[in-house]
Amino acid sequence: MDKSTTVSTSSALRSNRTVRWTFGLLVFLFVVCFIGPVVSPYSSDMLSDNQFAPPSLQHWMGTDINGRDVLTMTMEGGRVSLLVGLVGASISLVVGTLYGMSSGYLGGKTDAIMMRIVDILFSLPRIVIVMVLIAIFDFKVKEFLDTLEWEWLVRYSRIILLFACLGLVQWLTMARIVRGQVLSLKQRQFVMASQTMGQSDWQIMIKHLLPNLIGIVIVYLTLTIPTVILEESFLSFLGLGVQAPQASWGTLLNDARQMINPIKIYWWLLLAPSLFMGVTLLSLNFLGDALRDILDPSSKR
């Protein structure tokens, strides 16, 4: 990407209304989730006798079965969900880009074999892979953190594991997209020029191919984050993800769902987590679509 296109892209990004609004909303949500619990007069381990209080001025989103403030819990759960989404998507981005780039650039037999591996991983049920990874590494990660004497991290070991596992199952799409892009970039003259100048494959990939992939990679990063957040909440919903006492939007929604009964309706348990999750996923998808229209004109609809 030369300088003039970089400048025009960045100004196009800034002047686009959807990008500005959704990005602002996401930053706002992030700030709310990370600052909110600090400012809030309640905390997620603060039990009270005030069970199942409907939304009021004291508890904006009501309280749950243990009398905890639902809004505070949703914000704390948001920390986990947002972090898992960001880190998981970033891991998938790194793995997927490196894999797809190598496969596309090296071509030939290597490419064929690498893509067959992706095909096979695609047909394995993702939930099996994640569950197996979690079961195998759950104990090992804890042990590893113990030997490092990072006790404060041990209680987060499950979340760290989720980062890695979700990242490691999500890179397949990214690898395919990057490979497709590299296949067409490879035919361009600047690649041939660097090859004749005697640059190594590695140098060409990092210095020349990678900068040209940034646009498409950012677009799919924005679209992978919601997928990872959904996947995490799906796992937590099944009791395989974040473990109590930690909470994420998935576990909160699962708790809320189990409280549904015909005798008494606690709709506010559902309200805050679905609202937060819905707004986050909606803005990320809007942002991703808008970024795609700007950064990846070939896919313009």
Added chain:
Amino acid sequence: MLNYILRRILWSIPVLIIVISCTFLMIRMLPGSPFVSERNMDDVAEQRLLAKYNLDGEWYEQLGKYWVNLLQGDLGTSTQHRNSTVLEILQQTLPKSATIGLLALLLALSIGIAAGSWSAVNHNTAIDRGTMLAALLGICLPSFVIAPIFILCVAITLPLFPVGGWGTLSHLVLPALCLALPYGAYCSRLMRTSMLESLNQDFIRTARAKGQTEAVVIYKHALKVALLPLVSFSGPLTAHVLTGSIIIEEIFKIPGLGPFFVNSVKNQDVFMAGGCVIVYSVLLISMNLIVDIFYTVLDRRVQLS
């Protein structure tokens, strides 16, 4: 054409072998044993149980015995539900999952086609934007958000449908709808894109120039071509939806296949998990093939090779 189909089937065999073997080995690799949760299980008893299920010995011996049984059509016995074979469990649960799945598939496709083409025909109007906002909302809200909301609204507050369970036709409505909505939303986005593309093509201009009415142009000419991406999406969609959604079946308390799959992996019930994976992969591979063949029938320009 026949050559192509044969090659596809041949290629799917190694994929199936690898997928099934990988699932088996991954579950056997898990720490612990399928029988460890039982109280007062001594080592001898556990060894006997493992031997009974052909789960003792080296990993390749276990895998070999599993494949020998599989090739004879024996899916094994569930280590969790000792009284029934995997085949019996599949026979009991799969039809229920498939019924809901089939309904959801039809719903998703009809929602997708109708909403997608409606918003494409009204491109850049309020209708278009509203429909697409709804579609994005449908994609973003996972089924475990939509389902409880539906239960709250039309099963508890307004008791129109049962909260869950299995039996009558009205038990099917909510689960099928909740399962269908996210896919329908995705289909409608797909449909809108391809409809817009096909409306811009030359043969549409020709049809209009011939003086055909707008309805004929849209529904006879444009729709036919625009359906193609939806056809290829419906392959994996069918496989996915027919094998049962864990979440939907869990929320609506439907005795389907979904929960069996998750629990089998949780409890290291390797034969049950293997059975589920076989059903899913065979369905996925054959649906993809059928869809590709169907594709050439719909669009003569496509040549399979």
